[in-house]
Amino acid sequence: MRTVQVDGARLAYTDHGDPSADPVVLLHGYPANHRCWRHQIPGLAEDRRVLAPDLLGWGASERRRDLRFDYDTEVARLGRVLDALGVDRCDLVGHDYGGFLALGFAQRHPHRVRRLAILNSRAHGTFVPAWYAAFTLAGVPGRLGLADLGARVLPLTRLNRRGMRRVLRPGAIDSATMSDYLDWMSTPEGGAWLLHFFGHYRVPARHDLADGLSRMTCPTAIIWGTREPFIPDSTPAELTSGIPDAELTLLDGAGHFVMEEAPGEVLTALRKLLRREVTA
Numbered sequence: 154m155r156t157v158q159v160d161g162a163r164l165a166y167t168d169h170g171d172p173s174a175d176p177v178v179l180l181h182g183y184p185a186n187h188r189c190w191r192h193q194i195p196g197l198a199e200d201r202r203v204l205a206p207d208l209l210g211w212g213a214s215e216r217r218r219d220l221r222f223d224y225d226t227e228v229a230r231l232g233r234v235l236d237a238l239g240v241d242r243c244d245l246v247g248h249d250y251g252g253f254l255a256l257g258f259a260q261r262h263p264h265r266v267r268r269l270a271i272l273n274s275r276a277h278g279t280f281v282p283a284w285y286a287a288f289t290l291a292g293v294p295g296r297l298g299l300a301d302l303g304a305r306v307l308p309l310t311r312l313n314r315r316g317m318r319r320v321l322r323p324g325a326i327d328s329a330t331m332s333d334y335l336d337w338m339s340t341p342e343g344g345a346w347l348l349h350f351f352g353h354y355r356v357p358a359r360h361d362l363a364d365g366l367s368r369m370t371c372p373t374a375i376i377w378g379t380r381e382p383f384i385p386d387s388t389p390a391e392l393t394s395g396i397p398d399a400e401l402t403l404l405d406g407a408g409h410f411v412m413e414e415a416p417g418e419v420l421t422a423l424r425k426l427l428r429r430e431v432t433a
Contacts (some may be wrong), residue, residue: 154187208227
């Protein structure tokens, strides 16, 4: 992995393919890191430069509790990530939380996004009621200044591992990858950062993003595993009908972690998007 400095913190990333080729930037979701794209990166790198960062706080990137992680800050930070990577304009692909950020970035900085892909993400909306409540509760310790205490008493790694195993297709994520995603949460520093992050995270739907869908002009792919436990079934159709140049790919049998449960189908859908023409 390579590193750059973003907002004074160390950001880790991988860089594959011809450095002179058009860049594709892959944004992971919760609670993963760049490794969630391990099945798609080799194929995409055959004719593209493929950059897969660990967003600040995740994976091998630095976890800083003196930084803010509210939505507006994170979307603006994504621009600084691209600047640090030397990327002016790119094809932007985001899963889950990464898709949430990618949608906002594409709306606020359309000149920097050639094409956009959103995979199983709350995007402009929110979660089904049970998970709306769960993510709301996750923000309480951070908002009350109790992140250190929460990290000591809450089994964060175990809770996340149990939750992922309940919804994953068997064998989709091996034990080493799962440990890479989650084990840092069991350290005092890691757990406290996670609760700090959730203290800034807001669960309600983003009406500004919903209102901005119709003004988007970049070719967009909505790639969706239909066994989605966290996000309302209406979300992919809302994105597809709301974004003028959007195409929907439904992957039956795959769930929320769609890149890892249907790796070949996701690669095919991304390649299809990258062949679509882009206006200057």
